[in-house]
Amino acid sequence: MDLLLDAEQRRFRDEVRTFLDERLTDELRDGQSRTIGVYPEPDLSLAWQRILLEKGWAAPTWPTKFGGTGWSPLERFIFENECAQAGAPLVYPIGMRLVAPVLMEFGSPEQQQRWLPQILSGEDYWCQGFSEPGAGSDLASLRTRATREGDSYRINGSKMWTTHAHHANRMFALVRTAETERPQQGISFVVIDLHQPGVDIRPIISIGGDHDVNQVFLTDVVIPADNLIGEENHGWTYAKYLLEFERGTGLFSGRLRASLRRAEAALNGPPSAHQQRLIAEVAMELDVFEMFELSVVGTLPNGGAPGPVSSVLKLRASRLKQTVSQLGVALLGADGVRRVPGSTEDVLITDYLNARAATIFGGAAEVQLGIIAKALGEL
Amino acid sequence: MVAAGQWGEPLTWTALAEMGCFGIAVAEAAGGFGGGAIEIGLMLRTLGRFLAIEPVVTAVVAGTLLSAASDAEDHIAALIEGEKRYAACFGLSDVDGRISGQVRNLSGAWGADHILAATDAGLFLIDAGVVVMTPVPLLDDTVGADFMLDAVPAVQLATGPDWSWHRNLAVARNVMARGWQAWGAMEGAVAATSEYMRTRQQFGRALGTFQTVQHRVAEMIVAAKEAESAALLGALVLEAAGPGPEAQRALAAMTARVAAAAAIVAETAVQLHGGMGVSDELDIAARFRHLQAYRLLADAEFRPTEQYIAHALDFQRHRHSALLIEG
Numbered sequence A: 001m002d003l004l005l006d007a008e009q010r011r012f013r014d015e016v017r018t019f020l021d022e023r024l025t026d027e028l029r030d031g032q033s034r035t036i037g038v039y040p041e042p043d044l045s046l047a048w049q050r051i052l053l054e055k056g057w058a059a060p061t062w063p064t065k066f067g068g069t070g071w072s073p074l075e076r077f078i079f080e081n082e083c084a085q086a087g088a089p090l091v092y093p094i095g096m097r098l099v100a101p102v103l104m105e106f107g108s109p110e111q112q113q114r115w116l117p118q119i120l121s122g123e124d125y126w127c128q129g130f131s132e133p134g135a136g137s138d139l140a141s142l143r144t145r146a147t148r149e150g151d152s153y154r155i156n157g158s159k160m161w162t163t164h165a166h167h168a169n170r171m172f173a174l175v176r177t178a179e180t181e182r183p184q185q186g187i188s189f190v191v192i193d194l195h196q197p198g199v200d201i202r203p204i205i206s207i208g209g210d211h212d213v214n215q216v217f218l219t220d221v222v223i224p225a226d227n228l229i230g231e232e233n234h235g236w237t238y239a240k241y242l243l244e245f246e247r248g249t250g251l252f253s254g255r256l257r258a259s260l261r262r263a264e265a266a267l268n269g270p271p272s273a274h275q276q277r278l279i280a281e282v283a284m285e286l287d288v289f290e291m292f293e294l295s296v297v298g299t300l301p302n303g304g305a306p307g308p309v310s311s312v313l314k315l316r317a318s319r320l321k322q323t324v325s326q327l328g329v330a331l332l333g334a335d336g337v338r339r340v341p342g343s344t345e346d347v348l349i350t351d352y353l354n355a356r357a358a359t360i361f362g363g364a365a366e367v368q369l370g371i372i373a374k375a376l377g378e379l
Numbered sequence B: 001m002v003a004a005g006q007w008g009e010p011l012t013w014t015a016l017a018e019m020g021c022f023g024i025a026v027a028e029a030a031g032g033f034g035g036g037a038i039e040i041g042l043m044l045r046t047l048g049r050f051l052a053i054e055p056v057v058t059a060v061v062a063g064t065l066l067s068a069a070s071d072a073e074d075h076i077a078a079l080i081e082g083e084k085r086y087a088a089c090f091g092l093s094d095v096d097g098r099i100s101g102q103v104r105n106l107s108g109a110w111g112a113d114h115i116l117a118a119t120d121a122g123l124f125l126i127d128a129g130v131v132v133m134t135p136v137p138l139l140d141d142t143v144g145a146d147f148m149l150d151a152v153p154a155v156q157l158a159t160g161p162d163w164s165w166h167r168n169l170a171v172a173r174n175v176m177a178r179g180w181q182a183w184g185a186m187e188g189a190v191a192a193t194s195e196y197m198r199t200r201q202q203f204g205r206a207l208g209t210f211q212t213v214q215h216r217v218a219e220m221i222v223a224a225k226e227a228e229s230a231a232l233l234g235a236l237v238l239e240a241a242g243p244g245p246e247a248q249r250a251l252a253a254m255t256a257r258v259a260a261a262a263a264i265v266a267e268t269a270v271q272l273h274g275g276m277g278v279s280d281e282l283d284i285a286a287r288f289r290h291l292q293a294y295r296l297l298a299d300a301e302f303r304p305t306e307q308y309i310a311h312a313l314d315f316q317r318h319r320h321s322a323l324l325i326e327g
């Protein structure tokens, strides 16, 4: 891997910078800098996604035949880094980076045609219906039931911790279609239109005090049978494929560095020797993480699945997210306890509180460690 | 008992008064129950366990300060009975009985009837009605206050040769009581987490049967035990030696280690509760906020390491036992 950018890559970087200078408004920047949940609110991320779309840059991880950019991994890394440093809103990944690869790999051409263009354009907003009250780390024990009735499925059950379900119009969900000895074998992967009778979405308030996640109750919800992805009872395979993308294809180092800068910007005046030490310790860890991220994601072919190393990436990214957000509060000193709504301090404190979820969603840290031990340690 | 996470309920304050919480720190001679460090500590530990977040520590500090006054029976009675609330403030200046200074994040001040200003010269009572306060929601779900005093008139309640001893005692009890409360909050978090790990089923078994989970719960227990010895160290040395350099050293060590334990317990409790830990469905998230607020303020306002350097290292006391105090 050659880190020294060649002339073509420098030209690409300059093109990205010029684009950001021209199209990234202060309003968008400001919105992103005040984001305290895991993802920005949809009006913000979708506004940015539409601007990217005009330029043809909305889907850097997609192959060109579906409207992706066809960039090399290093180009994507440069792009994400520039966007993060410039303070651009994060593009909502649940459609773009989670379900899209599954549709491309396992969906029928008709399904790809039905859903991918609307993900790209932002007309559809998706959420992820995997977890349930009784099925978190042990996802395969899920009980939401789908019963085949002619050309449709009738669905009953409840999904838990569903991020942005209250904004979404579509959910991809794991449902039980058969009672089998190995619970993994009776699971199917389906798409549910959320704007229909029987769908009841209730908010759950986070540790930081805001509303990002929900419990979704599904009562006699009917979906057409051709909303089934792939084969019935093979959903577990597709779910595992999706989880690799969830855990291992995000590029976070630029975002983490932007958070570091946000924390420094909140200081009144130059940092004390003590504060400098705190900043340096986090920055060193971040530098090393950036190298790791590039070496993993930077070797992936466009649209390729990262494999079990995604768990190492997920673990380190989530811990670093917590470290950086903790620094933000530590730098505030005694003012790190002040939660005056709308203040810079409160943004940092809420981000710090919500960051505790980073080692829980997408599979708890302990679950990642288990996967790492099994898949990479062959235990 | 007292509902967790509910702040500012007048009924809660009355219930605490009925239990005698506000008289413990008042000297017997002044009409209180004359409790020492351990009694105060045990009370705060219990409140911490139940996550009762009312500013009882403020009342402890106020009771200690009022014990130094010669003529304050009415105020002491009003404090003990919970009829009036007293905030306490250090670091203000007085000129001719008028008090000045800037106050930030003061806990127990919003809703107080009086502010006790403990200055170098003595104890002064300010009518809170003449102070313009701004309420500040704080990380631990309580409300603090910001205000500015500019030569505000005050009544002097205490002065004299013993005053600085009383003032130092109040400062020491403030630090000590907060540490005990944090320890109690940790015990509550440990109990709730082990209970959740015994009952929450995943992979067809209780989560507590996984060895990793067992080890993490064990680390929480070890940390809470360290907080316990730290709390004991601070209280026992303060009791034995009074608010002098030995206590300052012990309280610095106590605070540093309680804060370290608080971080481990709070983070692990949330992590092991999974999604439940990062939502307000249970009181674990509130315990996390409480313990992290303790840790942040302990670091930023008390600066335990600097205190330890100033009171122990600079005199090489750290080369000798912290416990075997020679009179």
Ligand SMILES: Cc1cc2nc3c(=O)[nH]c(=O)nc-3n(C[C@H](O)[C@H](O)[C@H](O)COP(=O)(O)OP(=O)(O)OC[C@H]3O[C@@H](n4cnc5c(N)ncnc54)[C@H](O)[C@@H]3O)c2cc1C
Residues within 6 Å of the ligand: A038, A127, A128, A129, A130, A131, A133, A135, A136, A137, A138, A160, A161, A162, A163, A164, A213, A357, A360, A361, A362, A363, A364, A365, A366, A367, A370, B200, B202, B203, B207, B210, B212, B213, B271, B272, B273, B274, B275, B276, B278
């Ligand atoms: C903010 C947030 C957003 C989320 N968004 C979504 C979403 O959009 N869609 C969705 O489907 N889900 C979502 N989730 C759910 C998430 O995937 C689950 O919370 C996660 O899988 C953990 O499940 P659980 O909360 O039931 O915890 P549990 O499974 O009850 O586990 C509790 C804790 O026990 C420990 N533990 C569990 N199993 C083991 C083990 N085998 N060995 C050792 N330790 C173990 C871990 O510390 C874990 O945190 C979200 C969660 C959060 C917090």
